[in-house]
Amino acid sequence: MRRFVLWVWLILMTAPDVGAADEWKLPPEKTTLRPGPGREVVLGQCLPCHSADYVTSQPPMVRAAWLASIEKMRSKYAAPIPTNSVALLADYLTAQYGKPDPGP
Amino acid sequence: MGGLISGRIQGKETYDLPFENGVRELVQYPQKRPLIRLTSRPPQLETPMAVFNEGVLTPNDAFFVRYHLAGSPPSKAMLEGDAFRVSLAGAVGKPLEMTVAELVRRFEVVEVTAVNQCSGNGRGLFLPRVSGGQMGNGAMGCARWKGVRLADVLKSAELSAGARQVSFDGLDRPPTPGVPDFVKVLEMDQALDPDVLLAVEMNGEPLPWLNGFPLRLVVPGHYGTYWIKHLHRITVLDSEYKGYWMDPAYRIPDDPCAHVAPGTKPRRTIPIGRFNVRSFITSHPEGGVVRAGEMVRVRGIAFDGGAGIREVTFSADGGRNWQGAELGRDPGRFGFREWTVDWQPGGKGERVLWAKATNRLGESQPLEPLWNPAGYMRNVVESVKVRVA
Numbered sequence: 078m079r080r081f082v083l084w085v086w087l088i089l090m091t092a093p094d095v096g097a098a099d100e101w102k103l104p105p106e107k108t109t110l111r112p113g114p115g116r117e118v119v120l121g122q123c124l125p126c127h128s129a130d131y132v133t134s135q136p137p138m139v140r141a142a143w144l145a146s147i148e149k150m151r152s153k154y155a156a157p158i159p160t161n162s163v164a165l166l167a168d169y170l171t172a173q174y175g176k177p178d179p180g181p
Numbered sequence: 182m183g184g185l186i187s188g189r190i191q192g193k194e195t196y197d198l199p200f201e202n203g204v205r206e207l208v209q210y211p212q213k214r215p216l217i218r219l220t221s222r223p224p225q226l227e228t229p230m231a232v233f234n235e236g237v238l239t240p241n242d243a244f245f246v247r248y249h250l251a252g253s254p255p256s257k258a259m260l261e262g263d264a265f266r267v268s269l270a271g272a273v274g275k276p277l278e279m280t281v282a283e284l285v286r287r288f289e290v291v292e293v294t295a296v297n298q299c300s301g302n303g304r305g306l307f308l309p310r311v312s313g314g315q316m317g318n319g320a321m322g323c324a325r326w327k328g329v330r331l332a333d334v335l336k337s338a339e340l341s342a343g344a345r346q347v348s349f350d351g352l353d354r355p356p357t358p359g360v361p362d363f364v365k366v367l368e369m370d371q372a373l374d375p376d377v378l379l380a381v382e383m384n385g386e387p388l389p390w391l392n393g394f395p396l397r398l399v400v401p402g403h404y405g406t407y408w409i410k411h412l413h414r415i416t417v418l419d420s421e422y423k424g425y426w427m428d429p430a431y432r433i434p435d436d437p438c439a440h441v442a443p444g445t446k447p448r449r450t451i452p453i454g455r456f457n458v459r460s461f462i463t464s465h466p467e468g469g470v471v472r473a474g475e476m477v478r479v480r481g482i483a484f485d486g487g488a489g490i491r492e493v494t495f496s497a498d499g500g501r502n503w504q505g506a507e508l509g510r511d512p513g514r515f516g517f518r519e520w521t522v523d524w525q526p527g528g529k530g531e532r533v534l535w536a537k538a539t540n541r542l543g544e545s546q547p548l549e550p551l552w553n554p555a556g557y558m559r560n561v562v563e564s565v566k567v568r569v570a
Contacts, residue, residue, distance in 0.1 A: 100211045100212065100390075101211060101256070101257040101390065102211065103210065103211070103221075103224060103254075104208055104209070104210060104221070105221075106221040106222050107206070107218075107221050125356060125357065126251055126356040126357060126360060127220065127222055127223070127251050127356070128220055128221040128222035128251075130218075130219065130220045130221060131220055134202065134205075134219060134220065134314075134315045135202070135312055135315060136200070136201055136202055136305075136310035136312070136315065137201065137202065138312065142312065146312060153361075153425065153429075154357075154359055154360045154361075155357065155358075155359020155360065156359070157359075
Protein backbone atom coordinates (compact mmCIF):
# COMPACT_ATOMS: atom_id res chain seq x y z
CA MET A 78 0.00 0.00 0.00
CA ARG A 79 2.73 2.36 0.94
CA ARG A 80 4.45 1.52 -2.33
CA PHE A 81 1.22 2.25 -4.25
CA VAL A 82 0.88 5.67 -2.60
CA LEU A 83 4.47 6.40 -3.44
CA TRP A 84 3.80 5.57 -7.07
CA VAL A 85 0.72 7.79 -7.26
CA TRP A 86 2.69 10.56 -5.66
CA LEU A 87 5.58 10.12 -8.08
CA ILE A 88 3.28 10.15 -11.10
CA LEU A 89 1.43 13.22 -9.89
CA MET A 90 4.65 15.08 -9.14
CA THR A 91 6.50 14.18 -12.31
CA ALA A 92 3.73 14.27 -14.89
CA PRO A 93 3.42 18.07 -15.16
CA ASP A 94 7.18 18.37 -15.45
CA VAL A 95 7.31 15.95 -18.33
CA GLY A 96 4.59 17.97 -20.03
CA ALA A 97 6.50 21.19 -19.47
CA ALA A 98 9.71 19.64 -20.75
CA ASP A 99 7.94 18.79 -24.00
CA GLU A 100 7.05 22.42 -24.48
CA TRP A 101 10.78 23.07 -24.66
CA LYS A 102 11.52 20.38 -27.21
CA LEU A 103 11.98 21.04 -30.90
CA PRO A 104 10.56 18.81 -33.64
CA PRO A 105 13.09 16.49 -35.28
CA GLU A 106 15.62 17.89 -37.71
CA LYS A 107 15.20 17.41 -41.40
CA THR A 108 18.39 15.93 -42.81
CA THR A 109 17.51 14.62 -46.24
CA LEU A 110 20.07 15.13 -48.99
CA ARG A 111 19.52 13.66 -52.44
CA PRO A 112 21.55 10.55 -53.29
CA GLY A 113 24.56 11.10 -55.54
CA PRO A 114 28.36 10.91 -55.61
CA GLY A 115 29.83 13.02 -52.80
CA ARG A 116 26.75 12.89 -50.57
CA GLU A 117 28.66 11.35 -47.65
CA VAL A 118 31.28 14.09 -47.84
CA VAL A 119 28.61 16.80 -47.80
CA LEU A 120 26.94 15.13 -44.82
CA GLY A 121 30.27 15.16 -43.01
CA GLN A 122 31.45 18.64 -43.98
CA CYS A 123 28.29 20.69 -44.18
CA LEU A 124 26.08 19.50 -41.33
CA PRO A 125 28.16 20.18 -38.20
CA CYS A 126 27.00 23.81 -38.04
CA HIS A 127 23.50 23.73 -39.51
CA SER A 128 20.79 21.45 -40.88
CA ALA A 129 20.74 20.28 -44.48
CA ASP A 130 17.86 22.60 -45.35
CA TYR A 131 20.31 25.53 -45.33
CA VAL A 132 21.72 23.89 -48.45
CA THR A 133 18.60 22.38 -50.00
CA SER A 134 16.48 25.54 -49.80
CA GLN A 135 18.88 27.63 -51.91
CA PRO A 136 17.91 28.53 -55.46
CA PRO A 137 19.59 26.35 -58.10
CA MET A 138 23.12 27.79 -58.28
CA VAL A 139 25.91 27.41 -60.85
CA ARG A 140 29.13 25.69 -59.76
CA ALA A 141 30.95 29.00 -59.22
CA ALA A 142 28.23 30.14 -56.82
CA TRP A 143 28.44 26.87 -54.84
CA LEU A 144 32.23 27.28 -54.74
CA ALA A 145 31.74 30.81 -53.37
CA SER A 146 29.36 29.45 -50.72
CA ILE A 147 31.88 26.76 -49.65
CA GLU A 148 34.60 29.42 -49.55
CA LYS A 149 32.39 31.63 -47.35
CA MET A 150 31.91 28.74 -44.89
CA ARG A 151 35.69 28.32 -44.72
CA SER A 152 36.76 31.96 -44.51
CA LYS A 153 33.93 33.53 -42.48
CA TYR A 154 32.90 30.61 -40.27
CA ALA A 155 36.19 28.69 -40.09
CA ALA A 156 34.63 25.51 -41.49
CA PRO A 157 37.43 22.91 -41.38
CA ILE A 158 36.89 21.77 -44.98
CA PRO A 159 40.04 20.24 -46.48
CA THR A 160 41.08 21.87 -49.75
CA ASN A 161 41.10 18.50 -51.50
CA SER A 162 37.39 17.91 -50.83
CA VAL A 163 36.18 21.26 -52.19
CA ALA A 164 35.86 20.05 -55.80
CA LEU A 165 33.85 16.97 -54.78
CA LEU A 166 31.55 19.09 -52.59
CA ALA A 167 31.00 21.55 -55.44
CA ASP A 168 30.34 18.71 -57.90
CA TYR A 169 27.70 17.16 -55.65
CA LEU A 170 26.02 20.49 -54.83
CA THR A 171 25.93 21.57 -58.48
CA ALA A 172 24.64 18.19 -59.67
CA GLN A 173 21.91 17.88 -57.00
CA TYR A 174 21.03 21.47 -56.07
CA GLY A 175 22.50 23.50 -58.89
CA LYS A 176 22.17 24.36 -62.51
CA PRO A 177 24.57 24.20 -65.44
CA ASP A 178 26.73 27.19 -66.32
CA PRO A 179 25.10 29.44 -68.90
CA GLY A 180 26.49 28.75 -72.37
CA PRO A 181 29.29 30.91 -73.79
CA MET B 182 2.42 36.80 -54.00
CA GLY B 183 0.85 34.96 -51.07
CA GLY B 184 1.45 31.21 -51.21
CA LEU B 185 -1.25 28.62 -50.86
CA ILE B 186 -1.30 25.45 -48.88
CA SER B 187 -0.61 23.27 -51.83
CA GLY B 188 0.05 19.68 -51.05
CA ARG B 189 1.77 17.16 -48.84
CA ILE B 190 5.35 15.88 -48.55
CA GLN B 191 5.54 12.49 -46.83
CA GLY B 192 2.20 13.07 -45.14
CA LYS B 193 2.99 16.61 -44.01
CA GLU B 194 1.23 19.71 -45.23
CA THR B 195 3.33 21.92 -47.43
CA TYR B 196 3.28 25.56 -48.39
CA ASP B 197 4.27 26.77 -51.81
CA LEU B 198 6.27 29.98 -51.80
CA PRO B 199 6.01 31.72 -55.17
CA PHE B 200 9.56 31.11 -56.45
CA GLU B 201 11.67 28.21 -57.73
CA ASN B 202 12.52 25.64 -55.01
CA GLY B 203 9.97 27.31 -52.74
CA VAL B 204 8.05 24.28 -51.43
CA ARG B 205 8.29 24.17 -47.61
CA GLU B 206 6.84 21.99 -44.87
CA LEU B 207 4.36 23.43 -42.39
CA VAL B 208 5.69 22.33 -39.00
CA GLN B 209 4.45 22.95 -35.49
CA TYR B 210 7.01 24.21 -32.95
CA PRO B 211 6.56 24.80 -29.20
CA GLN B 212 4.04 27.60 -28.55
CA LYS B 213 3.48 27.95 -32.30
CA ARG B 214 0.82 26.89 -34.76
CA PRO B 215 2.11 25.10 -37.89
CA LEU B 216 4.38 27.60 -39.68
CA ILE B 217 6.44 27.55 -42.86
CA ARG B 218 9.74 25.91 -41.93
CA LEU B 219 12.78 27.28 -43.72
CA THR B 220 15.44 25.54 -41.61
CA SER B 221 15.43 23.22 -38.61
CA ARG B 222 18.87 23.75 -36.96
CA PRO B 223 18.76 26.51 -35.95
CA PRO B 224 14.98 27.00 -36.39
CA GLN B 225 13.72 29.52 -38.92
CA LEU B 226 9.95 29.77 -39.40
CA GLU B 227 7.93 32.03 -41.67
CA THR B 228 4.36 33.25 -41.16
CA PRO B 229 1.79 32.33 -43.84
CA MET B 230 0.49 35.48 -45.56
CA ALA B 231 -3.15 34.76 -44.59
CA VAL B 232 -2.29 35.35 -40.90
CA PHE B 233 -1.82 39.06 -41.62
CA ASN B 234 -5.50 39.25 -42.52
CA GLU B 235 -6.50 38.16 -38.98
CA GLY B 236 -5.73 41.60 -37.57
CA VAL B 237 -2.99 44.21 -37.24
CA LEU B 238 -1.38 42.39 -34.31
CA THR B 239 0.31 39.16 -35.36
CA PRO B 240 -0.57 36.41 -32.85
CA ASN B 241 2.39 35.14 -30.83
CA ASP B 242 1.83 31.60 -32.05
CA ALA B 243 2.15 32.73 -35.67
CA PHE B 244 5.04 35.17 -35.27
CA PHE B 245 8.09 34.39 -37.45
CA VAL B 246 11.29 32.92 -36.00
CA ARG B 247 14.83 33.69 -37.14
CA TYR B 248 17.98 32.31 -35.50
CA HIS B 249 21.49 32.30 -36.95
CA LEU B 250 23.51 30.05 -34.68
CA ALA B 251 22.90 26.33 -34.24
CA GLY B 252 23.36 26.66 -30.46
CA SER B 253 19.82 28.09 -30.48
CA PRO B 254 17.39 28.39 -28.94
CA PRO B 255 18.98 28.32 -25.47
CA SER B 256 17.68 25.61 -23.13
CA LYS B 257 15.00 26.05 -20.50
CA ALA B 258 17.60 25.74 -17.72
CA MET B 259 19.43 28.81 -19.06
CA LEU B 260 16.35 30.99 -19.35
CA GLU B 261 14.03 30.35 -16.43
CA GLY B 262 13.80 32.23 -13.15
CA ASP B 263 16.95 33.36 -11.41
CA ALA B 264 19.18 31.37 -13.76
CA PHE B 265 18.72 34.14 -16.32
CA ARG B 266 20.36 37.48 -15.64
CA VAL B 267 21.05 40.48 -17.82
CA SER B 268 24.19 42.50 -17.26
CA LEU B 269 25.22 46.00 -18.26
CA ALA B 270 28.95 46.78 -18.17
CA GLY B 271 31.70 48.53 -20.10
CA ALA B 272 32.06 52.32 -20.22
CA VAL B 273 29.72 52.97 -17.27
CA GLY B 274 30.21 54.17 -13.70
CA LYS B 275 27.87 51.63 -12.10
CA PRO B 276 27.68 48.25 -13.83
CA LEU B 277 24.43 46.33 -13.28
CA GLU B 278 23.34 42.73 -13.23
CA MET B 279 19.80 41.62 -12.50
CA THR B 280 17.03 39.11 -13.08
CA VAL B 281 14.10 40.01 -15.28
CA ALA B 282 11.88 40.33 -12.19
CA GLU B 283 14.30 42.90 -10.73
CA LEU B 284 14.48 44.77 -14.03
CA VAL B 285 10.71 45.33 -14.24
CA ARG B 286 10.54 46.23 -10.54
CA ARG B 287 13.26 48.80 -10.80
CA PHE B 288 12.37 50.59 -14.06
CA GLU B 289 9.18 52.04 -15.47
CA VAL B 290 7.30 49.53 -17.64
CA VAL B 291 6.05 50.93 -20.95
CA GLU B 292 4.53 49.57 -24.16
CA VAL B 293 5.02 50.11 -27.89
CA THR B 294 3.25 48.61 -30.91
CA ALA B 295 5.89 47.87 -33.51
CA VAL B 296 6.63 45.79 -36.57
CA ASN B 297 9.58 43.44 -36.54
CA GLN B 298 10.84 42.46 -39.98
CA CYS B 299 13.78 40.36 -41.10
CA SER B 300 16.32 42.21 -43.26
CA GLY B 301 15.92 39.49 -45.88
CA ASN B 302 12.12 39.38 -45.87
CA GLY B 303 11.15 38.52 -49.46
CA ARG B 304 14.69 37.44 -50.44
CA GLY B 305 13.34 34.43 -52.33
CA LEU B 306 11.59 36.85 -54.69
CA PHE B 307 14.82 38.58 -55.75
CA LEU B 308 15.72 38.29 -59.43
CA PRO B 309 18.42 37.39 -60.17
CA ARG B 310 18.19 35.08 -57.14
CA VAL B 311 20.71 35.55 -54.32
CA SER B 312 21.92 33.05 -51.73
CA GLY B 313 20.82 33.39 -48.10
CA GLY B 314 17.58 32.53 -46.28
CA GLN B 315 14.99 31.90 -49.01
CA MET B 316 11.76 33.28 -47.62
CA GLY B 317 8.66 34.83 -49.05
CA ASN B 318 7.21 37.94 -47.42
CA GLY B 319 6.23 36.27 -44.14
CA ALA B 320 9.33 37.12 -42.10
CA MET B 321 7.53 40.05 -40.49
CA GLY B 322 4.98 40.65 -37.78
CA CYS B 323 3.51 43.37 -35.59
CA ALA B 324 3.11 43.07 -31.81
CA ARG B 325 2.54 45.10 -28.65
CA TRP B 326 5.88 44.93 -26.85
CA LYS B 327 6.04 45.64 -23.15
CA GLY B 328 9.21 46.26 -21.21
CA VAL B 329 11.54 48.89 -19.81
CA ARG B 330 13.29 51.65 -21.73
CA LEU B 331 16.87 50.83 -22.62
CA ALA B 332 17.62 54.55 -22.09
CA ASP B 333 16.48 54.39 -18.43
CA VAL B 334 18.69 51.38 -17.76
CA LEU B 335 21.70 52.96 -19.48
CA LYS B 336 21.29 56.23 -17.56
CA SER B 337 21.02 54.45 -14.23
CA ALA B 338 24.41 52.86 -14.93
CA GLU B 339 25.98 56.32 -15.42
CA LEU B 340 27.45 56.42 -18.91
CA SER B 341 31.10 57.47 -19.17
CA ALA B 342 31.90 60.65 -21.08
CA GLY B 343 33.45 58.69 -23.96
CA ALA B 344 30.55 56.23 -24.42
CA ARG B 345 29.89 55.85 -28.18
CA GLN B 346 28.08 52.60 -28.89
CA VAL B 347 26.21 49.85 -27.11
CA SER B 348 26.58 46.16 -27.99
CA PHE B 349 24.01 43.44 -27.36
CA ASP B 350 24.56 39.71 -26.97
CA GLY B 351 21.97 36.98 -26.49
CA LEU B 352 22.31 33.49 -25.09
CA ASP B 353 22.20 31.79 -28.49
CA ARG B 354 25.56 30.19 -29.09
CA PRO B 355 27.70 29.44 -32.15
CA PRO B 356 27.95 25.77 -33.17
CA THR B 357 31.77 25.89 -33.23
CA PRO B 358 34.28 28.40 -31.84
CA GLY B 359 35.13 29.54 -35.38
CA VAL B 360 31.62 30.90 -36.01
CA PRO B 361 31.36 34.48 -34.69
CA ASP B 362 28.92 35.01 -31.81
CA PHE B 363 25.83 36.98 -32.80
CA VAL B 364 26.46 40.46 -31.40
CA LYS B 365 24.84 43.67 -32.67
CA VAL B 366 25.52 47.32 -31.98
CA LEU B 367 23.51 50.54 -31.74
CA GLU B 368 25.00 54.02 -31.89
CA MET B 369 24.57 55.90 -28.59
CA ASP B 370 21.85 58.24 -29.89
CA GLN B 371 19.83 55.22 -31.11
CA ALA B 372 20.36 53.40 -27.82
CA LEU B 373 19.05 56.42 -25.88
CA ASP B 374 15.92 56.69 -28.04
CA PRO B 375 13.00 56.28 -25.61
CA ASP B 376 11.20 53.94 -28.04
CA VAL B 377 13.90 51.27 -27.71
CA LEU B 378 12.83 48.67 -25.12
CA LEU B 379 14.14 45.71 -23.23
CA ALA B 380 10.93 43.75 -23.72
CA VAL B 381 9.54 41.00 -21.52
CA GLU B 382 6.07 40.69 -23.02
CA MET B 383 4.57 40.41 -26.45
CA ASN B 384 0.83 40.95 -27.00
CA GLY B 385 0.19 40.71 -23.27
CA GLU B 386 2.04 37.45 -22.66
CA PRO B 387 5.60 36.51 -21.81
CA LEU B 388 7.75 36.35 -24.94
CA PRO B 389 7.47 32.92 -26.60
CA TRP B 390 10.61 30.80 -26.20
CA LEU B 391 11.42 31.11 -29.93
CA ASN B 392 10.91 34.87 -29.92
CA GLY B 393 13.46 35.58 -27.21
CA PHE B 394 12.09 34.55 -23.80
CA PRO B 395 12.59 36.04 -21.25
CA LEU B 396 14.07 39.31 -22.60
CA ARG B 397 14.69 40.79 -26.01
CA LEU B 398 15.73 44.08 -27.49
CA VAL B 399 12.99 45.92 -29.40
CA VAL B 400 14.20 48.58 -31.84
CA PRO B 401 11.04 49.99 -33.46
CA GLY B 402 11.39 50.87 -37.14
CA HIS B 403 14.63 48.90 -37.46
CA TYR B 404 15.27 45.50 -39.01
CA GLY B 405 15.04 42.41 -36.84
CA THR B 406 18.80 41.82 -36.88
CA TYR B 407 19.06 44.36 -34.02
CA TRP B 408 16.27 42.82 -31.93
CA ILE B 409 18.59 40.51 -29.96
CA LYS B 410 16.73 37.60 -28.36
CA HIS B 411 17.47 36.04 -24.94
CA LEU B 412 19.39 39.27 -24.33
CA HIS B 413 21.84 38.77 -21.47
CA ARG B 414 24.82 41.05 -22.02
CA ILE B 415 24.77 44.77 -22.75
CA THR B 416 28.13 46.48 -23.13
CA VAL B 417 28.74 50.22 -23.44
CA LEU B 418 31.69 50.85 -25.76
CA ASP B 419 34.00 53.85 -26.02
CA SER B 420 35.34 52.78 -29.41
CA GLU B 421 33.74 51.50 -32.59
CA TYR B 422 32.76 47.83 -32.40
CA LYS B 423 34.15 45.57 -35.08
CA GLY B 424 32.50 42.21 -35.42
CA TYR B 425 31.33 39.90 -38.18
CA TRP B 426 27.57 40.44 -37.80
CA MET B 427 28.01 44.24 -38.12
CA ASP B 428 30.63 44.06 -40.88
CA PRO B 429 30.71 42.40 -43.42
CA ALA B 430 27.30 40.86 -42.54
CA TYR B 431 24.06 42.88 -42.63
CA ARG B 432 25.44 45.67 -44.84
CA ILE B 433 23.57 47.50 -47.58
CA PRO B 434 24.85 49.62 -50.46
CA ASP B 435 25.52 53.18 -49.32
CA ASP B 436 22.86 54.65 -51.55
CA PRO B 437 19.48 56.22 -50.66
CA CYS B 438 17.62 53.19 -52.09
CA ALA B 439 20.09 50.52 -50.90
CA HIS B 440 20.51 49.10 -54.38
CA VAL B 441 23.02 48.39 -57.14
CA ALA B 442 22.64 47.18 -60.74
CA PRO B 443 21.59 43.50 -60.66
CA GLY B 444 24.59 41.19 -60.51
CA THR B 445 27.05 43.90 -59.40
CA LYS B 446 28.75 44.66 -56.09
CA PRO B 447 28.36 47.90 -54.11
CA ARG B 448 31.42 50.18 -53.86
CA ARG B 449 30.66 51.24 -50.30
CA THR B 450 28.39 49.68 -47.71
CA ILE B 451 26.78 50.77 -44.43
CA PRO B 452 24.99 48.78 -41.70
CA ILE B 453 21.34 48.07 -42.48
CA GLY B 454 19.05 50.39 -40.50
CA ARG B 455 15.43 51.44 -40.79
CA PHE B 456 12.63 49.76 -42.74
CA ASN B 457 11.61 51.25 -46.05
CA VAL B 458 7.91 51.59 -46.93
CA ARG B 459 5.96 48.40 -47.64
CA SER B 460 2.34 47.37 -48.19
CA PHE B 461 0.56 44.07 -48.74
CA ILE B 462 -2.83 42.85 -49.85
CA THR B 463 -3.89 40.33 -47.20
CA SER B 464 -7.52 39.63 -48.09
CA HIS B 465 -6.88 37.84 -51.38
CA PRO B 466 -4.33 35.11 -52.05
CA GLU B 467 -2.58 34.69 -55.37
CA GLY B 468 -4.97 32.91 -57.71
CA GLY B 469 -8.04 33.82 -55.62
CA VAL B 470 -11.45 34.15 -57.26
CA VAL B 471 -13.91 37.05 -56.92
CA ARG B 472 -17.46 37.33 -58.28
CA ALA B 473 -18.06 39.52 -61.32
CA GLY B 474 -20.45 42.42 -60.76
CA GLU B 475 -20.17 42.38 -56.96
CA MET B 476 -18.39 44.99 -54.89
CA VAL B 477 -15.24 43.43 -53.38
CA ARG B 478 -13.66 44.62 -50.16
CA VAL B 479 -9.87 44.42 -50.51
CA ARG B 480 -7.84 44.69 -47.33
CA GLY B 481 -4.23 44.88 -46.36
CA ILE B 482 -1.49 46.34 -44.22
CA ALA B 483 1.22 48.96 -44.66
CA PHE B 484 4.17 50.10 -42.54
CA ASP B 485 7.45 51.98 -42.67
CA GLY B 486 10.49 52.76 -40.53
CA GLY B 487 8.74 55.09 -38.11
CA ALA B 488 7.45 58.16 -39.96
CA GLY B 489 4.00 56.58 -40.16
CA ILE B 490 1.82 55.79 -43.18
CA ARG B 491 0.09 58.71 -44.86
CA GLU B 492 -1.62 57.08 -47.81
CA VAL B 493 -2.29 53.76 -49.53
CA THR B 494 -3.49 53.53 -53.11
CA PHE B 495 -4.84 50.52 -54.96
CA SER B 496 -4.78 49.54 -58.61
CA ALA B 497 -6.49 46.63 -60.38
CA ASP B 498 -5.15 47.33 -63.85
CA GLY B 499 -1.38 47.27 -63.59
CA GLY B 500 -1.07 50.87 -62.41
CA ARG B 501 -3.11 52.73 -65.05
CA ASN B 502 -5.74 53.77 -62.51
CA TRP B 503 -5.23 54.20 -58.78
CA GLN B 504 -7.90 54.42 -56.10
CA GLY B 505 -7.30 55.76 -52.58
CA ALA B 506 -7.70 53.28 -49.72
CA GLU B 507 -9.26 54.06 -46.37
CA LEU B 508 -6.78 53.81 -43.51
CA GLY B 509 -7.71 51.94 -40.34
CA ARG B 510 -7.01 52.98 -36.75
CA ASP B 511 -3.57 54.56 -36.27
CA PRO B 512 -1.52 52.02 -34.28
CA GLY B 513 1.27 54.54 -33.65
CA ARG B 514 4.00 55.23 -36.15
CA PHE B 515 5.70 51.81 -35.86
CA GLY B 516 2.78 49.40 -36.31
CA PHE B 517 0.96 47.74 -39.19
CA ARG B 518 -1.61 50.22 -40.54
CA GLU B 519 -4.69 48.50 -41.84
CA TRP B 520 -6.24 49.73 -45.09
CA THR B 521 -9.38 48.80 -47.03
CA VAL B 522 -10.75 49.60 -50.43
CA ASP B 523 -14.08 48.79 -52.07
CA TRP B 524 -13.37 47.59 -55.55
CA GLN B 525 -15.81 47.05 -58.41
CA PRO B 526 -14.12 44.32 -60.48
CA GLY B 527 -16.30 44.72 -63.61
CA GLY B 528 -16.19 41.98 -66.24
CA LYS B 529 -14.75 38.48 -66.08
CA GLY B 530 -11.06 37.75 -66.50
CA GLU B 531 -7.73 38.03 -64.71
CA ARG B 532 -6.78 41.14 -62.74
CA VAL B 533 -3.46 42.07 -61.18
CA LEU B 534 -3.99 43.89 -57.88
CA TRP B 535 -1.40 46.33 -56.57
CA ALA B 536 -1.19 48.28 -53.31
CA LYS B 537 1.24 51.14 -52.84
CA ALA B 538 1.89 53.04 -49.62
CA THR B 539 3.44 56.43 -48.96
CA ASN B 540 4.75 57.58 -45.58
CA ARG B 541 4.59 60.99 -43.91
CA LEU B 542 7.98 61.87 -45.40
CA GLY B 543 6.61 61.28 -48.91
CA GLU B 544 8.67 58.08 -49.33
CA SER B 545 6.91 55.35 -51.29
CA GLN B 546 7.47 52.05 -53.06
CA PRO B 547 9.03 51.44 -56.49
CA LEU B 548 7.07 49.72 -59.27
CA GLU B 549 10.19 47.81 -60.34
CA PRO B 550 12.16 45.84 -57.75
CA LEU B 551 15.52 47.23 -56.59
CA TRP B 552 18.37 44.73 -56.26
CA ASN B 553 21.32 44.23 -53.89
CA PRO B 554 23.59 41.20 -53.51
CA ALA B 555 22.48 40.25 -49.98
CA GLY B 556 18.77 40.35 -50.83
CA TYR B 557 17.84 42.95 -48.21
CA MET B 558 15.09 45.57 -48.00
CA ARG B 559 12.72 44.39 -50.71
CA ASN B 560 9.94 46.95 -51.04
CA VAL B 561 8.65 46.81 -54.58
CA VAL B 562 4.87 47.21 -55.03
CA GLU B 563 3.73 43.58 -54.61
CA SER B 564 1.08 42.14 -56.88
CA VAL B 565 -1.70 39.61 -56.36
CA LYS B 566 -3.34 38.03 -59.37
CA VAL B 567 -7.04 37.18 -58.98
CA ARG B 568 -9.66 35.84 -61.35
CA VAL B 569 -13.01 37.55 -61.76
CA ALA B 570 -15.56 34.80 -62.48
